[in-house]
Amino acid sequence: MTTKVYITIILCGLVTWLIRVIPFALVKNFKLPDWLTHFLSFVPVAILSAIFVESLLVTRTGHFPGLNVPNFLASIPAIITAVISKSLLAVVVVGVIAMAAIRFLGWA
Amino acid sequence: MDDQLTYRSGFKDVLPTVFGYIGVGIAFGIVAKTYHLSVLMVLLMSLIVYAGSAQFIITGMLAAGSPIGAIVVSTILINARMSLMSMTVAPYFKDKSFGENIGVGSLLTDETFALSMNKLNFTNHHLNGPWLNSANIVAYLVWALATVAGSLIGGLIPNPESLGLDFAVVAMFIGLLYLQIITDRSRPLLKHLQVFLCVAILMIILMRFMAGNSAILLATILGCLFGMAVNRK
Structure with missing residues (x-):
């Protein structure tokens, strides 16, 4: 068991590292075509949107995903804080307090 | 966030995200402890794999006795989206040495990627090694320490969820997404919102057919194609 864990860690680390660095090696050595540069300009907003929406959903086998109620509720004050403060730190602090409050009150 | 690209500003810019790493890192350490991974295993996994959601899946699959090959394939699928982020950051380091690129x-993580994208809007579209390495290394060390701390205190604290710490990561992505949308003036706000809406709808549809991590990758690619289609030059 122990040896298997270490081998798994090393192999998973290796593939993850390759996924991270191969694009750097490719971009360094080849000029990106214009369409790819245009495509990549949408990655930041698209990927952050996908990660955020994923956290609001719960997979249900054979059905469309359900709503992750606690995450959805805590997101509301977090979004309001983002708009008002434009501060990442404030958003994180308000979000965590909101989530603790939601759990404490037993809303979700 | 300002236009400074120094070690010091990298350290300062990454600090808000540290809460996310601490919250999730402690949670991971506790989970790993319940699955009987030793502190050393937790530390090595955080240092060598260094990928939040993949580490949870790897730990779960190890506990379930899955074969190594299956665990590696799952790791590739979960982390595939990282190649998109690397590909997006890489052009800003094209003129730097090969070693600096590697x-x-x-x-690079979801968080430091998102920070870099925010930073670009303040630096006239420049990034450099000192700034990003400093942010990356702080994130890396905090993650490793948080997971080890979780593993050590696992079982001692009742439930990290009751403290709301697990939401730190979601809150951070909310902040990063909002800041990206309002600070990236390369296209109008409405265009950003169109991409957000398109990706949100795609996620709801795709998550009926696949796991969340695969849906994130596919929805991102389709969302970018949608963006290209509605922003023809």
Whole structure:
């Protein structure tokens, strides 16, 4: 068991590292075509949107995903804080307090 | 966030995200402890794999006795989206040495990627090694320490969820997404919102057919194609 864990860690680390660095090696050595540069300009907003929406959903086998109620509720004050403060730190602090409050009150 | 690209500003800019790493890192350590991974295993996994959601899946699959091959394939699928982020950051390091490229790429995460994208809007579209390495290394060390701390205190604290710490990561992505949308003036606000809406709808549809991590990758690619289609030059 122990040896298997270490081998798994090393192999998973290796593939993850390759996924991270191969694009750097490719971009360094080849000029990106214009369409790819245009495509990549949408990655930041698209990927952050996908990660955020994923956290609001719960997979249900054979059905469309359900709503992750606690995450959805805590997101509301977090979004309001983002708009008002434009501060990442404030958003994180308000979000965590909101989530603790939601759990404490037993809303979700 | 300002236009400074120094070690010091990298350290300052990454600090808000540290809460996310601490919250999730402690949670991971506790989970790993319940699955009987030793502190050393937790530390090595955080240092060598260094990928939040993949580490949870790897730990779960190890506990379930899955074969190594299956665990590696799952890791590739979960982390595939990282290649999109690397590909997006890489052009800003094209003129830098090969070693600097590999160094920056090796420790890039969702969070430091998003910070970099925010930063670009303040620096006239420049990034450099000192700033990103500093952010990357702080994130890396905090993650490793948080997971080890979780593993050590696992079982001692009742439930990290009751403290709301697990939401730190979601809150951070909310902040990063909002800041990206309002600070990236390369296209109008409405265009950003169109992409957000398109990706949100795609996620709801795709998550009926696949796991969340695969849906994130596919929805991102389709969302970018949608963006290209509605922003024809």
